[in-house]
Every structure is written in structure tokens, then in C-alpha cells.
Amino acid sequence: MKVHLKLIATYREYLPPENKGKAEIEVPAGTTAVYIIANLGIPIEESVVLVDGRSPNPGETLQEGSVVFAFPATAGG
Amino acid sequence: MNGWYGKILRVDLTNQTHTIETVDPQFAKDFIGGRGWAIKYLMDGMDPAADALSPENMLIFATGPLTGSPAPTGNRYMVVTKSPLTGVLTNSNSGGDFPTWMKRTGFDLFIFEGRAEKPVYLWVNDDQVEIRSAEHIWGKQVPETTDIMLAETHKKAKVACIGPAGERLVKAAAIMNDKDRAAARSGVGAVMGSKNLKGVVAMGTHKIGMADYDGMQTYGRAMSREVGEASKTSVLRIYGTPYVPDVTNEMGILPTRNFQTGRFEGVENINGPALNASFLLRPGACHRCPIVCNRITKVDTPGYEGEGEGPEYESIGALGSSCGVDNLAAITKANYLCNEYGMDTITVGMTISCAMEMYEEGIIPESDIGEPLKFGDADGMIKFLKKMALREGFGDKLAEGSYALAESYGHPEYSMSAKKLEFPGYDPRGAKGMGLLYATSNIGASHMMGDLAYAEVFGTPEKIDPLTIENKPALIKRWEDSFVIIDAAGLCVFMAVRYAFDKNPMIMPDRLTKLMNLTTGADYTPETLMQAAERVYNLERLFLLKAGITKADDTLPPRFLEEPLTEGPAAGHVAETEKMLPEFYALRGWDEHGVPTQEKLEELGLE
Ligand code: SF4
Numbered sequence: 264m265k266v267h268l269k270l271i272a273t274y275r276e277y278l279p280p281e282n283k284g285k286a287e288i289e290v291p292a293g294t295t296a297v298y299i300i301a302n303l304g305i306p307i308e309e310s311v312v313l314v315d316g317r318s319p320n321p322g323e324t325l326q327e328g329s330v331v332f333a334f335p336a337t338a339g340g
Numbered sequence: 341m342n343g344w345y346g347k348i349l350r351v352d353l354t355n356q357t358h359t360i361e362t363v364d365p366q367f368a369k370d371f372i373g374g375r376g377w378a379i380k381y382l383m384d385g386m387d388p389a390a391d392a393l394s395p396e397n398m399l400i401f402a403t404g405p406l407t408g409s410p411a412p413t414g415n416r417y418m419v420v421t422k423s424p425l426t427g428v429l430t431n432s433n434s435g436g437d438f439p440t441w442m443k444r445t446g447f448d449l450f451i452f453e454g455r456a457e458k459p460v461y462l463w464v465n466d467d468q469v470e471i472r473s474a475e476h477i478w479g480k481q482v483p484e485t486t487d488i489m490l491a492e493t494h495k496k497a498k499v500a501c502i503g504p505a506g507e508r509l510v511k512a513a514a515i516m517n518d519k520d521r522a523a524a525r526s527g528v529g530a531v532m533g534s535k536n537l538k539g540v541v542a543m544g545t546h547k548i549g550m551a552d553y554d555g556m557q558t559y560g561r562a563m564s565r566e567v568g569e570a571s572k573t574s575v576l577r578i579y580g581t582p583y584v585p586d587v588t589n590e591m592g593i594l595p596t597r598n599f600q601t602g603r604f605e606g607v608e609n610i611n612g613p614a615l616n617a618s619f620l621l622r623p624g625a626c627h628r629c630p631i632v633c634n635r636i637t638k639v640d641t642p643g644y645e646g647e648g649e650g651p652e653y654e655s656i657g658a659l660g661s662s663c664g665v666d667n668l669a670a671i672t673k674a675n676y677l678c679n680e681y682g683m684d685t686i687t688v689g690m691t692i693s694c695a696m697e698m699y700e701e702g703i704i705p706e707s708d709i710g711e712p713l714k715f716g717d718a719d720g721m722i723k724f725l726k727k728m729a730l731r732e733g734f735g736d737k738l739a740e741g742s743y744a745l746a747e748s749y750g751h752p753e754y755s756m757s758a759k760k761l762e763f764p765g766y767d768p769r770g771a772k773g774m775g776l777l778y779a780t781s782n783i784g785a786s787h788m789m790g791d792l793a794y795a796e797v798f799g800t801p802e803k804i805d806p807l808t809i810e811n812k813p814a815l816i817k818r819w820e821d822s823f824v825i826i827d828a829a830g831l832c833v834f835m836a837v838r839y840a841f842d843k844n845p846m847i848m849p850d851r852l853t854k855l856m857n858l859t860t861g862a863d864y865t866p867e868t869l870m871q872a873a874e875r876v877y878n879l880e881r882l883f884l885l886k887a888g889i890t891k892a893d894d895t896l897p898p899r900f901l902e903e904p905l906t907e908g909p910a911a912g913h914v915a916e917t918e919k920m921l922p923e924f925y926a927l928r929g930w931d932e933h934g935v936p937t938q939e940k941l942e943e944l945g946l947e
Contacts, residue, residue, distance in 0.1 A: 269590070272575045272583040272612055283613070311799035316591050316909030318803055332590050334583070335575050336799030339633065339834035 264327040266290055268299065271334045274310075277303045293324050296331045311336050342549040343405030343860035344368045348381075349447040349469065351462060353535050354395060354454030358469050363448070369862045369872070370945065372828035373448065374404035375431050376876040378420035381451060382429075383879060388886035392424035392527075393509060393534040395455040401442060401500070401540065404830025408443035408548060410560030411855045412567045412839070413832035415440050415627040422887070423526035423783070424534075425511040425687065425741045426760040429883050430783045432514075432528045434500075435626030435832055436521030438542065441498035443830075446546035456536040461501070463493050466544040474538035478507060481680045482516045485539060493541045501539030502529045503682030505729040509533050510739040512687035512728065516679060520649035521626070524684035526761055526783060527741070551861025559858055563851065567839055568630030576633040576834065577623055579612030581653035584765070585661065586611050587797060591806070592908020593770035595662040595763065597715045598693040599756045599899060602767045603907050606666025610656050614668055624649065631835060639676075641669035643719075650675035651685070654787075657765030658689025659725075663696060664715030674722050681729035687741055688728060690762035692721055694742040694754050695734075703749050709734045753898050759784030759889070768900050768917070770910030771796045773804075773812040776924060779894050779917045780816070782880040790820035794837055801843040807909070809916050813924035818846050824873035825849055829856060875944040878928075878936050882946070891934040894921060 268286040270277055275284035290299065296314045301307050312318070313332040314325065325331065346363040363377070371377050378400040382388075390396040399421045406414040417439035423430040442450070445464045452462075459474040477488050482503040489499050498518060506513035506529030513529025514522040532538075550556045575583050585607050588594040592602040608614065615635065624634035638647040651659070651672055659678075660671045678685045692713075698704040699713045706712060710733055713720050727735025737745050742755040742762055756763045761784025768775030773792040781789040792815055796806035804815075826836040829852065840852035848866045856864050864872075895901070900915040925932065929940030941947045 269586075271586040272579050273573065275613065311587075311803050313590060313909075317807070318805065330590075334587060336803070337575050338794045338798060338800040338838040339576060339581060 264290060264292060266325050266328065267330045269330060269332045271332070273335055274305060274333055277305055290325065295319070295322065295324055299331055300333050305333060309336055310334065341365055341368060342551040343409070343856070344373055345446055345448050345546065345548065347447050348449045348451060349464065350451045350453065351471070352454050353452060353456040353460065353471070353537060356456070356471050358471070369860070371876060372404070372825060372869070372872050374402040374407070374828040374830055375418045375420060375824060376828040376872065377449060378402040378418065379429070379876060379879050379883060381449070382420060383883055385453070386422070388422065388883045389888060390422065392422040392427065392531060395535070397422050397531055397534070399452040399528070399531050399535060401450040403439055403443045403448055404828050405548070405860050406855060407830030408440045409859050410557055410564065411831060411859070412560070412564040413626065413629050413631070413835040414830055415629060416830050416832055417442060418827055419515055419523040419528045421528055421531045423528070424509070424530045425527035426784050428759055428782070428784065428887050428889060429880055430526035430528060431789070431827060432523040432525045433788060433827060434515075434517055434521050434523040435629070436518035437627045438498040438500045438517035438521070439830070440627045441544070442542040443548070444544035444546050445542050446544055450540065452535055452537060455534065459536045459538050461489060461537065461539040461541065463541045464544070465494065465497070466546065477538055479504060482682050483519050483680060486519050489539050489541050494543055497541045497543035499539055499541050502532045503680060503729070505681045505683045506530055506533035508729075508731045508739070510683065510729060510731065511741045512683045512691065512739070514682050514684050516682050520679050522679070522684065525686070525786060529682050548859070550859055552858045556858040559854065563839065564630050567835060571631045574631070576631055579616065580623065580633050580635045582615045582635065582651065582656055583612040584653040585656055588765060591770055591797065592905055592910045593767035595657045595765050595767060597664045598662055598690070598697040598754070599763065599767055600697070601907060602770060602905055602910065604661040604666070607661070609666040610660045610668050610671060618668060619672055626832065629832065629835070633834060637672055639669050639672050644669040644673035646673055646676040648676045648679055650679065654764050655685035655689070658686045658693070658762070659721060662689055662693040663721045665718045665721055667718040670718035670722060674725055677722065677725055677729070681726070683729055686764055687762045688725055690756055691728070691738050691742040691745060692724055694746055694756065695724070695738060698746065698749060698751065698754050703751055703754070756897055756899065757785055758896055759893055761785045766793050766797065767905065767910070768896060768915040769905045769913045770908070771806040772809050772916055773806070773816055775896060775900065775915035775917045776812055776816045776920045777820070779896050779921070780924060781820070782877070782884055788823070788833065790816060790823045791833060792816060792819050795845050800838055801841070801847065802845060804845050807913060809920050813920050813927055815845060816924065817927050821870055821873040821877055822847050822849060824876045825852060825869055828873070828876065871944070875946060878940065878944055879946060881936060885935060894934055
């Protein structure tokens, strides 16, 4: 199934520059957002990972068309 | 005393005199410093019901014990006064260089009373205090005012001043320091204008005493190195706060068209990468800050040319998405203009977006404005920002802020404000703790009084669910009190929450307590420091109650309570503030009307 990946700010660097942080990827059913993010080499414990704008429950698997969004945890805005 | 000088400069503008007062060491400890000391002086020195623009109001510049210390981001001060925008208290914070230079004069606080007959400025060089004429500078914008004052005093001094907006008592007026940094909120610049005080110039040779000099040098510097190391590749250094629109948009809480929705179709034109690609010259920093989050920018786009600092996230949200504007050149230009006229970008942007909605709804007739003023009109936003600063035409109505504007047309519900202070950039329908903060904060809808968005949105110290109300009253109480400590100490919240508190959402000031003790020798524990913060918080609440606030004011605009969001993860949600309020009052030791109980006041030594 297809899911959308959105990496913002400094995490854009984990994808080729022309992607501007966005990719559509094919994943098997049963995949979790954390698995995808960790697989890119992004440090999970320093990150906020959202699926369709909210924090997934532990072990929650992705659906067709889910948007996986990640950025470095920080303070301030 | 250590950390604190225990010395206050009181300036009587009416009689053009000044006095120097000393501070009791027990008081110093019990009220921490900065914001904490200031509320005590305000409570003892004025009637909270007084008109904010009358000579009776007191204007206080307050540094904390860590301002000017080796603690990372020890570069802040607080402006504390009664707000003409809201009619309640305000605590307006700023960094840059001025606060450290103010501290070097050897005074912890500057207190201004009365009103000068003609425009003046204050020049403080150590113990030499001079009130000088500012008649020749009146009317000038912030950069020119700053340059003239430095030329007339000392080129190594630092300046905090008002621009034309403060002189005209515009209720969005800020006190600008170092040209581009702002004690922005609640119209503090109008209070300064009402006193005919154009600026304050400071420098000095004083150094604070340190209870444990070697210990603080070692600990403070090691902490600075740690923060600096972690910040080298950090998002705040590389993109500054403009990385945030992408996050809030994804969560559906980016203020869009006066908070009608939380997602903005133009977000990619106003985000961090867009700013870096087009206008960023380099990151900048407040005095000795190892995080370096400021944006030094330059715009060459025809019609919007300029150079300066900004925009920050809050300015992008208010002047950009809330006005439906995705033209980043225009937003950046509007930010420069706010700095030059001396205005708060949030109140300006939110007041203009309020007018845009009321115009589109047919409530404000075109004849009042003089022309159409619709969402997305970047040039209209800039044009009316200038009119607001100068109180020209319809700008005179805008200058009163969004609540007075909307109320004058019989529809206060279009003002996105709490206690008449305009909302910052987190829609409380999708960040419920923030909703409770906005409703209860002692200054109105400010994120700076206990920014739980760090946890609800940004994952610091860890990500918590923004859509539940469970445990939020306890968290908000804890965060509000924690922010009292940070403000009173003189640190920047960006650093302190991440590095000077423990890593649990119920944050406790572990390393901050150590910084305070090494500096002041006051032997705080995290618990006694928290209790001192609670004392300050409750005294602030008493000021509000005496100013006429009731439980009915601890609320949000109907939009947030009754109109659910329609897109994004918070679709279907409203801010559930009312449900959280009873628990919050109980945790605070307040009765069902939101009044501190006698028992609570006795426990805090405030009876
Ligand atoms: S983190 Fe940013 S706002 Fe805070 S002191 Fe540093 S440069 Fe200034």
C-alpha cells in the first residue's frame, strides 16, 4: 500500500533535496510509522512522529494513504 | 547580596527626581526576582483599578538574579505594568543586549511613576542617573531614536525605547530594545508613551556577586557549552521558529483567517525553508545565547524592500496565515514595520485579521474602512498596519486592539482574544492544555505564561496528547508556576524548559535550582522555588481580582468553545476549557469563583 511521508525542517535532509521532504512510498500492510522513520536513520527518541496529524498508539499500523510526518523534538515556537 | 544587587531605581517622572531603594534579603528570596519582585511593588504602589494610561500606573523594568550571569540565556528582562489593552496585569519579556546592560548599572529594577510634562528619556550610567529632554526625538521611529540616544550618551550603551505607535498610545505598542527585540505584548509601549518617556539608555560596570563564583563559572559555562553543542545542528539554529507553521498546519492548529480554520493552503510559502531560500542572511542571537534562534533577514522584492530581524513564527501566524496572506516578502516587511513603529506583531496581525473577517461578513461597512479589506490582501495588511501605528483614518479603530474594534460594532465574538489579549499561534481546539492556559493566564491569551505547546506540540520534554483534557489542569498549574521561575530568574524559556528542568511533563526545576543557588546562595530546593513561584502567581491573581476580573473572564471566545474545527486531526473538537476550570481552581487552592482561599494565602504568606 501507499503512504505519504512528510519530513520537515532539518529532517528534509533524509530525502534527496529535490523531494523537499516529501515522498510517496510503498510499504507492506502492518508497517508502523516508527519503523519507516527509524529505517531512514532518523533518531526516534529525539523525534516527534505523527500519523495523520496525531501521535500513533504504540504498535499502531499504517493505512492506505496515511500521512507520516516527522520533525526533531524541540522547545519553542 | 549575591545574584541580586538588592537595589532599585525609582524614577518620579512628574517631579523629575529619582530615589534609590534597598531590598530586604528575605523579600528577595521569597519573590525570586524580576517578574516576582515587580508584582509586589505594583501591588503595594498602585491601585489595580487605576486607568492604565494615567500617571497612577507604574511601569517596571525588571531583571532577575540570573540576568547577566554565566547561565545560558541569562539575558532577559520583563516589563511589568497594568495593560491599557486588556485592563489587567501584563508581563512582557524581551532578550537581546539591553537587559544585561541594564543589570550592569547596578540596579535590579527600574520603576517609573507619574508622567513627565514633556518628552524625556532616562540615561543611567552606573549610579549617574539623568532625565533628559526627548523633545527633539519625539515622533521618530525606533532605529533612528536608538541611534540618536546612543550618539547623545555613549556608543557602547544600549537602548529600550518606543516608536510612533507608543507615542500615540496605540494599544499594540511595544517597548523595543536593541532596535529589533520587543517587550511586545499588551500595549506596554503605550504606557511608556503615556508617561512621555521616549526611551531608557543603560550601561555600567557593576558585576553581580556570586555566592559560589567558581562553582557558577564552571557549572554555568559547562551548561552553555552543552546547549551550544546540541544547538549546532538544531532546528532552532537552522530554521528558527519559522519551522513551526509546518507542524501546526499538520496538527490543524495554525491560525488561519482569524482562526476560522487550522490549516492554510499557502503554508509552504511561509515556512522555514521558504524563509531560508529567500531572505535569511544569517541566524542571530540575544546576548551570549548558545541557541542562536533569531533571524537576520533582507528582502529585495520590489515594494517590500528592507533589512532587519524576523519574522518569528508568531509574526508569520498573525500577519500571515491569520490574514490569509502567503506572501512571505510582505509578511517580513510587515514585521520590519512593526519593529520600526514599535508594535506587537501578534496584536497587529490578529486585529487586522479580525477586521478582515468582519468586513467580509458585512459587519464593518466599506465606508468605515475606505476600501475593501479582505483576507489574502497582503498590501492591505501593510497599509492598515501603518495606519494603525499612526492612528490614521480606520487605523484609529484598529489601534484600540481587536476586542475594542469588534465590540464597537456590537460583535466582540469576532475578537480572538482572552481577557482582550489576542491569541498566539496555537488553536486551543487542537491543543487543549493551551486553551486552559489562555483562559487562566494572568495576562490573557499568551503562550509565554506556561507554554504547554512544548509538550502538546513539540515533544519537549516528551510528547503528550494535545486532544485530551486529562491531567491538563495539573500540568498547566505546574507549567505556569515554572514559567514564573524562568521569568523571575531572567532566563529564556526556549533554553530553560529543555535544559534546566527535569524530563517529565510535570516539570521540576532541577538544574535551574542549582543555577539559582550557586548565584544567590539562597538555598532553594526545587520545592521551595516552586512555592515562591506560586506566591508570585497568586499575588498576580489578586492584582487581577482587584482590577475587576471575575470567573466569567477566565474563558475563551465562543468560536473556540462552540465551533468545532472541521479539518485535520482535531476535526470535531472544541476547547473544553469550562470542563477543566473547576479542577484547576481546586488545584490552585481557589474557591469556585476563582478567588484564592484565605488558607492558600496564609500558606503562601500573602494574607
Ligand atoms: S533562544 Fe533565541 S530568543 Fe532565546 S535567548 Fe537565545 S537567541 Fe534569544
